[in-house]
Structure formats: structure tokens, C-alpha cells
Amino acid sequence: MLKTFTPGGIHPPADKLSSREATVPLPLPERVAIPLSQHIGVPATPLVKKGDRVKAGQLIGEAVGPISANVHSSVSGTVLDIEAVVDASGYARPAVVIRVEGDEWDASVSRQESPGRHLSAFSREEILAAIQAAGIVGMGGATFPTRVKLSPPPGSEPGLLIINGVECEPFLTADHRLMIEKSRELLIGTRFLMKALGVEQAVIGIENNKPDALAGMREAVMKHALGIEVCPLKVKYPQGGEKQLIRAITGRRVPPGALPISVGVVVHNVGTVYAAYEAITMHKPLVERVVTVTGKSLSRPGNYLCRVGTPVACLIEAAGGLPGDTGKVIAGGPMMGKALTSTAVVVTKGTSGVLVIPESEARRQPARDCIRCTKCVKACPMGLEPYLLMTLGEYRQTEALERARVMDCIECGSCNFTCPAHRPLLDIIRLGKSRVGQLMKTRKPS
């Protein structure tokens, strides 16, 4: 029996249109806009000003405080301005706009792997410093600074590193391609992270609908035999959720409000592992990533190695251009991605995909009354009662919402996906969560 998580979960159609498309580098855009806030936490402080010449890999924004991340230029060229640019969240936030001139890299970045040094020679401190310097954040979409996740709070004992290769979002194939094309590098990166955490054991979780990635990673593990295990998982959404993945692989349950480290586990996404590999062995900061560009109406769905700050429009152009019937463009996958206000929005460190949805499928159907069919309850991976959270939210029963554990909701959208009455459950639950959040804040000082 293959492992998976309980309770709940759904089976949306996979629609992995681009899983056989090898990753190709995207031609450089004419200009990029590099947001200073591509991570959870405090935005970076800009280190450049209008008119400055920058090189690819050069630090242009410095992390502020413990929860923040460095930002580097992804191209060489001239800084045109630092201005507010609308990002995937729909808000305008400061970004460094650079006109691209040539492709000159900062001298500190080497083009090959760790010249003159054996890979095991890196110390824990060196690894952490390299990750910190490179501005690496969780690349599965959470964008939490990786350095922080690698420094467990005192008193906690990490025993297992889980590498998240699940990619349970329909359509997305960036992680899938990475596991096929960069299996060796991923193992080296995993070793680095194990060393940084001081753990002896790592498990790579991959759903069994990616047999080529499973085979590739298994083969690499056999060749290098490094105390790393590949764990095939039964397909179920949202298995890529941290808590669900830990449950699937170890059977352990992360308590509400707690971090995975409370059960001795740390989870990192394969994209993050690859970025760590490059940062440590080549001094290469996180300035480019694999982005899946996909959608049923696109003529050439594919996977592109893309510089951070590239407008989404360039990616769509490479994939055959924006179809005339486009209704929605999404950063990320269809379950948790964000609808973009325009294709001028740029790729950031956390952008795993760009999904184009035709107009005919872009609109929600009108919501009807809840018929109490229990399907949302069965689908919820956190064992909540989405219909009840929705009702309590509609009646603004904030305290009852808190008691019904609305804060456990991971916003996976499974309830919305299943509801035969097309209720906008998650929309209302999100509002409820923010109200409960405010309520909790007012309570804190006492």
C-alpha cells in the first residue's frame, strides 16, 4: 500500500500538460522589475539607486532583521527606477526596475561547481551563510526565508528532513522537471541541508503519477547512497501541504498552530534544494527559477528557466502567445494560485507556474444554498467543517469560528472544489480567519 495522508483530500484532474517538456532558458526580457518583497517578512532595503549599473547576481536589496531575505539583480543593466509595481497579490510594492543590457555576471558567481573544493568540505556555518547570502526562500510558493527554517528554535530536535517533490497542484511541472533533469544536484543539495540541520535522515516524497521522476531520483540515490530515501506516495491533493506530507510519510501529526519541527521534521521544496545547491557550490544567488507556463488553450505549454523580475507576458509569449479566449492568468496552480490583474506582473522567487485559463472556464458558477451534503467535510484535509465555518463566517460569529478551529484551515480550496452548490466556502473562511486573527491580536497583551 502506498502512503498518503488522512483525513480528507481530493482528486482534481492532473492536467500536467508540460511534464514531458524539457526546461529551456527563456530569452532575457528588455527590462525586469525585481520586487524588494518576494518573501514572507520584512521587505529588503534597496542598495541601488536610479542610474546605477548592476550585474547579474549583484546584491541590490539587503535583508532587514531575522525574517527577511536578500534580493539580487537577475540581469545586468541600468537601474531605471525604484517604484511601486503591482505584484501577484494585486498590491503595488517597491521594486527595482532594470533595463537589461547584455548578460554580465557578478564576479563572485562561478559558472561551475565548487572549483577546487570537495563537496563534503563545507561546514554547517558556510552552508547557512551561503543560503542566507543568496536570499533563498521557500520556492514551493510559501516563500518563507530558508535560512530561518534551517535554524530550529533552541530546544527542538530535528530528526528528519523531508524534501517535497509532490507538486500536487494540477498543471504545474517545474519541480517534476527539476527532479528529472537535476537529480544529482538535488541529492547534493539535500546533503547540504541535512548537514545544516544536523540530521542523518532525509526522505524525498514524490507522488506515483511521476514515475520518471521517481525512477530518476531512485537511480541517483542508488549511485550516491547518501542516507536519502525516495518515498513514493499515492496521488491526493493537497499532499504537498507541509502537514499533509509529514503525515503521509511519517504518520506524525503537527499540532494546530505548531511548526513541523515540533514533531522533529523540517520540510523543504525541491526547488529550494536546487537553489541551495547553486548557492553553496557556485555562490549563485536566487535570481532565476523554473516556471511552468501552461493552460489548455496555450499552443506550447512548457517549462522555462526564467530570471526573477521577468514579466509574465514574456513567458506566455514563449509558450505561443496569449490566446484570444483568455479569461484568467494565474500565478501558481489552479487550486492555490493567485489571479493576476495583468500580464505585466513579474515572476518572483515563489512563482512556480503561470496558468492561462480560457474565459469559458474562468468564471465561477452562481452559488446556491448549501444542501448539507457533507462533501466539503469529507474533502477537508484538516478535518474541519467548511460548511459550518462558512455559515459562522456569514453571521460574523467570530468567537464560534475560533472554537470551530478556523485557524487550522490551510486554504487548500478542497472544499470549494467539491461543493455541488458552488458555495464560495474558502472566500468566506478567509474573511473569517482574518477576523479571528484580529481578535487574537487584541487579546495578546493580557
Place this chain on the structure above:
Amino acid sequence: MNKLIISPSPHVHGGDSIERNMYGVLVALLPALLCSILFFGWGALYVTIAAVASAMLFEYAIQRYLLKQPATIDDGSAVITGVLLAFNLPSTIPLWLVMLGALVAIGIGKMSFGGLGNNIFNPALVGRVFLLISFPVQMTTWPVPRGFETTDAVTGPTPLVFVKQALREHKPFVEVFSPAGGGRDLLDLGTGSGIGGSLGEIAAFALLLGFAYLLIKRVITWHIPVSIFLAIALFSGILHWIDPAYAGPLFHLLSGGVMLGAIFMATDYVTSPMSPRGMWIYGTGIGALTIIIRNFGAYPEGVSFAILIMNAFTPLINKYCKPKRFA
């Protein structure tokens, strides 16, 4: 460039709909409908058509003219109410009573609460119980199935009448309910041949076929029907073991409205609990109450009352039975 649509995630939907589930239930009811027409002749069909048509008509009229809402009769739920009401009636019932029942079911049982999703009691059962209390004679005159040959309907007792008879005479139930005593073979209960009863109370096997369909199509889960079956088997088994004058599990399971009630009426989305644990409590309650009413109550049949009583407990069950949390 054309304007992009902005909406929060998720951006896809599984494609399930209220209609898909409601029509799923109707498909599952088809084998039983065919059986009842086969056994009771055209009368069964007339009663069903009358119930469905009037349920839809009343729902439409109330929504259009009383509540001034858009009509939703195409969602299939009024059709189900109609079919289920018909399945609870004898095939010889005057059609004006069928229409009255449908009016009560839709008007009082469903629309007065705010329509589909908001009602507390199963609408079809509200209609049925109203008719049973107001018109006891017409509602308990059961024709014996004679297919299409019926010229004059012959009426006879439903098997459940034998339950109380055995208890009154204090004879072992198997003796009273035997072909010699005017009863039937247990197997006949399953196939429905020669058994008096309402349209849907016959042919347990046809109803079980519908159950399988509902499970395969994931319209309902097994929890409620199975817990009702188990509870009925358990409680009747205990009584039968104490005193053989009480009918045994198999008889209770196959006779009367147990199959129809457990599979199609207790599982009504709106009026049944939301968590598996709640479903077990609800189903066990229905099973226990059914056996109590059948053996000790005034009426020979208790499934409808049992379901309505547990309907009333559903909000309470939902309050205290939560699904298993993640952690």
C-alpha cells in the same frame, strides 16, 4: 488587451452539482419504481406521476407567486420528494389525497423553512405522516399486488401486522407469519411478490440495487443505511432471542419501509448529520426507534416516525459530533 478576471483561489471546480446528485437519487429509485408498477399495475404509476407533478407544481407556485423567488424546480429535489412520497402511499389511494400530501410535503415540509437546504424534516415524510394521521383508513388499506390483472383491488394486511398479532397471541413469530398462518416466505419479502404494502415498501432487492448505485456514484456514503440495518438487526435480534414471539432480524430488515427509509429517506442530505460519527448515532437511533415502535407502539410501522424524530435531533448531533480533526 481584454480584461482579466480576478477571483480568489481555487480557480477550478470538480464539476459536481446539486442536479447531478439529485438525478443520481432518481436513477437509483428507478428499479424500485419498475418493480412497484410490475406488482401494483398502472395504479402505482398514476400515484407516482400525481405526486411528482403536484410536488413540482406546488414548489413552482410557492416560489413564483408567494416568495417571488426564481423557481428551482429543475434541481430535481421536488421530483425526489414526489417520488418518495408516492413510494410511501398505497397504489389505490385517491389521487386528490396524493396531491394534498404533496402540498403539505412541499409547502410545510420544505418551503416554509426556506426551501432546499434549510428544512429540518424530510419533506416527503412530513407529507406522509400528515396523510397517515389525517386519513388513517385510506392510508392503511394496502392492495395485494396482482400486477396488471387487477380488476377490483384486493386488500390485505402488510406483513408487519403479524408482528403485533404474534405478540398478542403470544405465539412464536415464525408460526404466525408462515404461509399457513396467512403470512409469506421470508424470501418473498425480498422480491416483493405477493406482499401488501406501499409502492416502495416492496422489493427490498430493487432498493438495494439503488443503494449500490448511490455508493458507486458517490452520492451518499454507506454510514447511515448500514448503521440503521445493524441497529435493526441488533435490537430485533435481542428481543427475538429473549422471546421468539418477537419477529427476528431478517423479517424486520426486509419488511415494511426499512430499505426505502434507510437508503433513500434517512440519507436525505439536508436532514441528516454531517460527520461519520454523527451518522452512526443517527442511524442507530432510527433503527432502535423503528423496532420499539413496531413492537410496542400503536402503529404497525415505525420507520417514518423514527426518521422524523432523528431529523429533529440532527442539529444537536451536529453540534456535538465533530469530524476527526487533523490533530
